[in-house]
Amino acid sequence: MKQHKIAVAGASGRMGQMLIDAIRQSGDCELSGALDVAASPGIGADAAAFSGHTSGVLIHSDIRQGLKNADVLIDFTRPEGTMAHLAVCRELGVKLVIGTTGFSEAQKAEIAAAAKDIAIVFAPNMSVGVNVTLKLLEMAAKAMSTGYDIEIIEAHHRHKVDAPSGTALKMGEVIADALGRDLKECAVYAREGVTGERDPSSIGFAAIRGGDIVGDHTVLFAGTGERIEISHKSSSRANYVLGSLRAARFLENRTSGLFDMFDVLNLK
Structure with a gap:
């Protein structure tokens, strides 16, 4: 061999x-x-x-x-x-x-x-599961291109130095590409104070840092009367x-x- x-x-x-x-x-x-x-x-x-x-x-x-x-x-x-x-x-x-x-x-x-x-x-994430998740996100974004607000929530250990994570950004890029958008133009990385109503074309990010979390990522597609969550969690x-x-x-x-x-x- x-x-x-x-x-x-x-x-x-x-x-x-x-x-x-x-x-x-x-x-x-x-x-x-x-x-x-x-x-x-x-x-x-x-x-x-x-x-x-x-x-x-x-x-x-x-x-x-x-x-x-x-x-x-x-x-x-x-x-x-x-x-x-x-x-x-x-x-x-x-x-x-x-x-x-x-x-x-x-x-x-x-x-x-x-x-x-x-x-x-x-690749920002070498996990087989994460990459299958990215493919699922591409499919979901195309099917829910209108009427759904998209938010990406990620959590990592206290020692991680960059935010959002490379995986969260890749998720945003995959979704934006599937929707024909430019992530640089539609990403929202922080909300504070009186922000006004949510821009329906935006993709939001939230980053959590704490403890020894290896890496959790959830993408929320929030529509009227329902929401779909696609998640990947790493335990090791x-x-x-x-x-x-x-x-x-x-x-x-x-x-x-x-x-x-x-x-x-x-x-x-």
Whole structure:
């Protein structure tokens, strides 16, 4: 069986460690590199030491050193880190799975440009369930294009630094596209004071931060005499890990192009 040679960014973090453990248990994936910031206490240690195993792969802060044996890098870090990794991946021909959120429009354009040279799966949420939910939202929006007010409510742990979540924004984009609207023009991110009546063409967002909530997302379609709620709730980060490994496998025979989880799951 062919082994997928995968490097992991943020190897000392929660997602990084879950990815490393999942790769070890996968049967068809091999940990070939591990990256973290220079200040991380894990630098120089075996990447699997946290689990009591030995991988033979050390955690590096030098990006080229961490990628030299990799076919694919999986990155769930911060935008500035991902952009640094992107530049080196493009230079070395290493494919990329990006689960990082919070990018600016300019950074998204840079990712799209890099995809002309390397294959990239870029999705704000790697969960299979979330992406099936996005497809359901597309169908619902088309069926309820008039007479329904749309609100997106998301909840995450107290440590999350961006709001709304990348997944909530993706939900808004999918719904807006299905309705022929531009999310930049119709999104409402805050309400306070005397706001006036709700604009029926708007898509509202509400963000909750607290405790150790992994990630809850609900889209409310509120009509006259009824409301429809489509929800996805994560109880563990394992769904993101399994989806990102599926994305890495998807890239095996692709040399360039920008893909998302709809491509990976054949939902288009």
